[in-house]
Amino acid sequence: MLPAPDPGEWVVLGRVSGIYGVRGMVKVFSFTEERDAILGYALWYLGPERRPWGLEGGRMQGEGVVAKLAQVDDRERARALIGREIAVLKTELPTLGAGEFYWSTLVGLQILNQEGVALGTVSAFLETGANDVMVIDDGKGGELLIPWSAEASAGVDLAAGRIVVDWQADW
Template sequence: MSEADDNLVLMARIGAAHGIRGEVRVKAFGDDPLSFTDYGTLVTRKADKTFEIERARVQKTVVVTKFVGIDDRNAAEELNGLELFITRDQLPDLEDDEFYHEDLVGMTVTDMSGEPLGKIVTVQDFGAGDLLEVRPRRGATYYLPFTKAFVPEIDLEAGIVKADLPDDYLSESPSESDD
């Protein structure tokens, strides 16, 4: 990843065309599905295309969006799969104990004594709260609830996330209480 890529933050991905008037379905990445509309001009990764939002509305799990200059279905279909970014300096400052998911990806996860458990590959939310997907040195990835109880310490500068796991959390055999 280049330094220019480090300055970009993924806000949304354009999906299929919606109707015949140039609207598209957009998958937004953020707590508020309409948050990507708050930053003005959005750019592609190579910054070779820019997009201004004319209007947007939430419809089920996507945001139906009309971009300025995209006026028919054919033009909308050509946008399918494009990722839209803003620059990091457009983001608001965070409060203590708030993090951008992008900043957590790649951080090392250790137990409370400092033993490495793996690296964060993504942050997921399947509806019950954020989960850190961790890839250990060997084996399949696993999820940690992104809560203060499971993740009591985060050091962004050092790139370390400390996890406080129950003794059998990473065990592959069922515990006695599962009987």
């Protein structure tokens, strides 16, 4: 038996949000940019124990995604999966181009402004209509919201664990 991957090696792509039909299909709330991209992974690892489930198929259904998992053949078995996170190993994610990052890679990085003042650490990202926003934990119980842009991505230094942004400390 192979050793379990380190928790930092997982990326959560969605969660099981309901049941669909009578043959064991599940509704999926996908966190992927294109909702049906979650269907591109042959194995989903569900719940905190990361139990592997084979994906037999799936499709867009209205605004959401429905999927059929191996060995889930009825509503009750599907119902038992509701609320479970769907994860994959980071090594299974597609390779990104230069200047592109997965948000999960950026969470936890230190944020500095161009003057070298530490503003906090990235705690999350928000997707808004106009542009994405970094949520920064200022370490004092507060948050800063800083727009994510091409300029911000140019300041990412993964090796140093930081992002340099054009943002003043008193904004």
